[in-house]
Amino acid sequence: MQKKGLLGQLIQNLCCLPGVGPKTAQRMAFHLFQRDRNGAKLLAETLLRAIDNIGYCRQCRTLTEDVLCEICADKSRDSTIICIVESPADVWIVEQATIFKGHYFVLHGRLSPLDGMGPDELGLDLLEQSLATGTIKELILATNSTVEGEATAYFIGELARKHRVLASRIAHGVPMGGELEFIDSGTLSHAFNGRKEV
Amino acid sequence: MQKKGLLGQLIQNLCCLPGVGPKTAQRMAFHLFQRDRNGAKLLAETLLRAIDNIGYCRQCRTLTEDVLCEICADKSRDSTIICIVESPADVWIVEQATIFKGHYFVLHGRLSPLDGMGPDELGLDLLEQSLATGTIKELILATNSTVEGEATAYFIGELARKHRVLASRIAHGVPMGGELEFIDSGTLSHAFNGRKEV
Numbered sequence: 001m002q003k004k005g006l007l008g009q010l011i012q013n014l015c016c017l018p019g020v021g022p023k024t025a026q027r028m029a030f031h032l033f034q035r036d037r038n039g040a041k042l043l044a045e046t047l048l049r050a051i052d053n054i055g056y057c058r059q060c061r062t063l064t065e066d067v068l069c070e071i072c073a074d075k076s077r078d079s080t081i082i083c084i085v086e087s088p089a090d091v092w093i094v095e096q097a098t099i100f101k102g103h104y105f106v107l108h109g110r111l112s113p114l115d116g117m118g119p120d121e122l123g124l125d126l127l128e129q130s131l132a133t134g135t136i137k138e139l140i141l142a143t144n145s146t147v148e149g150e151a152t153a154y155f156i157g158e159l160a161r162k163h164r165v166l167a168s169r170i171a172h173g174v175p176m177g178g179e180l181e182f183i184d185s186g187t188l189s190h191a192f193n194g195r196k197e198v
Numbered sequence: 199m200q201k202k203g204l205l206g207q208l209i210q211n212l213c214c215l216p217g218v219g220p221k222t223a224q225r226m227a228f229h230l231f232q233r234d235r236n237g238a239k240l241l242a243e244t245l246l247r248a249i250d251n252i253g254y255c256r257q258c259r260t261l262t263e264d265v266l267c268e269i270c271a272d273k274s275r276d277s278t279i280i281c282i283v284e285s286p287a288d289v290w291i292v293e294q295a296t297i298f299k300g301h302y303f304v305l306h307g308r309l310s311p312l313d314g315m316g317p318d319e320l321g322l323d324l325l326e327q328s329l330a331t332g333t334i335k336e337l338i339l340a341t342n343s344t345v346e347g348e349a350t351a352y353f354i355g356e357l358a359r360k361h362r363v364l365a366s367r368i369a370h371g372v373p374m375g376g377e378l379e380f381i382d383s384g385t386l387s388h389a390f391n392g393r394k395e396v
Contacts, residue, residue, distance in 0.1 A: 006248045006263045013244045016237030018229040024217070030287040031216040032245075033252060033261055034306070039214030041249050046211045047242035050204045050227075051235055063231055065204045089228040108232070 007033075061106040061123050063088045071095075071104060078102045080137040082130070084156055086110055086144055094142065102140070105130075110148040111155055122152070124159065131163040138166045145172050205231075259304040259321050261286045269293075269302060276300045278335040280328070282354055284308055284342055292340065300338070303328075308346040309353055320350070322357065329361040337365045 007029060014025035032040035056062065057069035064070070071077060071091070081102030085091055091104050107122040119125070130136055139160045143149035153169055160167035173191035174183055183191075205227060212223035230238035254260065255267035262268070269275060269289070279300030283289055289302050305320040317323070328334055337358045341347035351367055358365035371389035372381055381389075 005268065006244070006252055007261055010241075010244045010248045013237070013241040016230075016234050016241055017226050019222070019225075026287065026290060027217075028215050029248075030261075030285065032214075033248075034285065036214050037249055039211070040245055043208075043211040043214055044242045044245035044249070046204070046208045047230075047238055048246075050208045050231075051239050051242065054204055054231060063205060063228075070203065087228065087232065089224065092224060 060104045061108060062091050062104060080135060081140065082136055083140040083142050085142050086149065107152065110143060111152040112148050128159060131160065131165055136165050138168060141167060141169045258302045259306060260289050260302060278333060279338065280334055281338040281340050283340050284347065305350065308341060309350040310346050326357060329358065329363055334363050337363060339365060339367045343370050
């Protein structure tokens, strides 16, 4: 049944959330109306406010409601080390998992010429300007370990070399707690090639 | 890391959706901002509009933005048969699954004196008024098959008997496509007791 009316419209619009299909959207809509009208109202208002106000950090291109994001504005952080990630979500993930106290640079994608993602789309001109100032000591390349992510890391590594800045790639290998039996062969051969003396 | 700012607030507010924890909320927020700002805006606006406008149908107590819901307002439906369900979501579920063309009555809960859910909270006074008019021929009791749902069905059945209206309970037993091996014993014994001649 294609239900019309506001409720039907709301259910349809909830489907724009990732991982939410019509059934989940229906459950969400009914939950909001029966149990949590205040929460729903707050959510709608925050969402509107966020859409109107959240833009990109001028320096690192992550999502923020200010000109500079919290991290770039934090004077206690080391601005000479820059971690390059593919998306704003990756910034959060690195922040939550590590003790990294440098700055970030968000590419909003990866090099993929066929999809029209070239160096300019990734803001590499902006990055190169920063590199040219000579204040940056190290780039940590934390792009994903996909073919495009690796190509992007390589490209930015070359850029760093041109400006005589150290570039490092995060380690890839067997995940902590992982058993060799369940590791794919690509990761395992990578782990062997990248072995370290103990 | 407890991230502050609008984005953090949005992620926190997204957690009011059922089945959405901090990780999913984070993924949703980033998805909306990176891929679907229009969808997010539309969602927020519809949600606000829905909260302001959606109330309860005067006749069947389901959610609607009008005085009477679509089903109660539909002249082609049979108003002499009323299906009693626990929640507005159940109305949709029955509508989607069956060819039932009567009206509904939504209890918004089940009899549960300890939780303060008595006959009045379930709108049974309203239902009794309808029964008293003598226009209703049958009540189909489609409350859930829980202890409280059964008690509620029994209570409403008694109410119907008082007004000499036929009351029926939806069938319970082995689900279609279900294998006996995987059916719980309660359902199976119910299915045996409710067996029908073929």
